[in-house]
Amino acid sequence: MSDPDEGIGGDTPQAIRKLQPxxxxxxxxxxxxxxxxxALLGPYGIEPVSAxxxxxxxxxxTGTTFVANAELKALQAADLSGLPALADDSGLCVEALGGDPGIFSARWxxxxxxFGVAMRRVEDKLAALPPETGRDAHFVCALALxxxxxxxxxFEGRADGVLTWPPRGEHGFGYDPVFVPNGHDVTYGEMDPAEKHAMSHRADAFRQLVAAVF
Known part of the structure; x- marks a missing residue:
C-alpha cells in the first residue's frame, strides 16, 4: 500500500500529483x-478506456481491505498499459453479518x-438470525489512481442505508436492488442513474478525487 501521506481520502484530500487531461x-x-x-469522469477532459x-x-x-485491492488493480493496469489507471474496489457491508460480504462482495x-445469487445469500443469512436483527448496511468505494x-x-467513500427484500428496480448493478439509502424510500436499483450518481458511495469517493487531482 502507498505511504499514508500519498492521497488520503477524506474531507480535505491533499493530492501530491495532479491528473492531466x-x-x-x-x-x-x-x-x-x-x-x-x-459518467463521473465526463466533465474533466479525460478519455476513459477500460481494462x-x-x-x-x-x-x-489478494488485499485485505478495499483500498489495498483498489491499489493492486490500479498499479497493475498502469504498469501494463503505460497510462494512468483508476481502479475501484467496492462492496456491501452488512452490520448484522459482521461486515460481510465486504471485500468478498463480488465473489459471493x-x-x-x-448477483441474484449473492443477494439471496445475504438474505438467507439475515433470515437465519433472530427476527429483531437490524438490516443496517453500507456500501464502501475505494478509488486508487x-x-x-x-x-x-x-480515496474512500461510503453510503449508509438498510437492506430490503425482495429486490426492487432494474437500474444499477450488483446489490443495488436491495439497498435503500438513508433518507430515501427507493432502492439504488429503482433510482434514475443520475440521482444515484449524485449521492452514492462511488460519488462520495469521486468528489474527494476531483477535489484533489483535477
Missing part, C-alpha cells in the same frame, strides 16, 4: 462499474457474477 485506464472488467465511472478494451488481465484480489456472486512509475493516490 488525456487517456485514463479504468481498471475494471465490470461493465456497470465502467459505465458509472465514465477489457485493452485486453488487460484481471489480477487476483460466484464465477458467473450472478496510479501512474506507471508506481505513484498512487487513493
Amino acid at each position: 488525456g487517456r485514463l485506464v479504468i481498471a475494471s472488467h465490470n461493465p456497470g462499474k465502467v459505465r458509472e465511472i465514465r 477489457a478494451e485493452l485486453d488487460l488481465p484481471e489480477p487476483d484480489e 456472486a460466484g464465477e458467473t457474477k450472478d 496510479a501512474w506507471p512509475d508506481g505513484h498512487v493516490e487513493w
Whole structure:
C-alpha cells in the first residue's frame, strides 16, 4: 500500500500529483462499474478506456481491505498499459453479518457474477438470525489512481442505508436492488442513474478525487 501521506481520502484530500487531461485506464472488467465511472469522469477532459478494451488481465484480489485491492488493480493496469489507471474496489457491508460480504462482495456472486445469487445469500443469512436483527448496511468505494512509475493516490467513500427484500428496480448493478439509502424510500436499483450518481458511495469517493487531482 502507498505511504499514508500519498492521497488520503477524506474531507480535505491533499493530492501530491495532479491528473492531466488525456487517456485514463479504468481498471475494471465490470461493465456497470465502467459505465458509472465514465459518467463521473465526463466533465474533466479525460478519455476513459477500460481494462477489457485493452485486453488487460484481471489480477487476483489478494488485499485485505478495499483500498489495498483498489491499489493492486490500479498499479497493475498502469504498469501494463503505460497510462494512468483508476481502479475501484467496492462492496456491501452488512452490520448484522459482521461486515460481510465486504471485500468478498463480488465473489459471493460466484464465477458467473450472478448477483441474484449473492443477494439471496445475504438474505438467507439475515433470515437465519433472530427476527429483531437490524438490516443496517453500507456500501464502501475505494478509488486508487496510479501512474506507471508506481505513484498512487487513493480515496474512500461510503453510503449508509438498510437492506430490503425482495429486490426492487432494474437500474444499477450488483446489490443495488436491495439497498435503500438513508433518507430515501427507493432502492439504488429503482433510482434514475443520475440521482444515484449524485449521492452514492462511488460519488462520495469521486468528489474527494476531483477535489484533489483535477
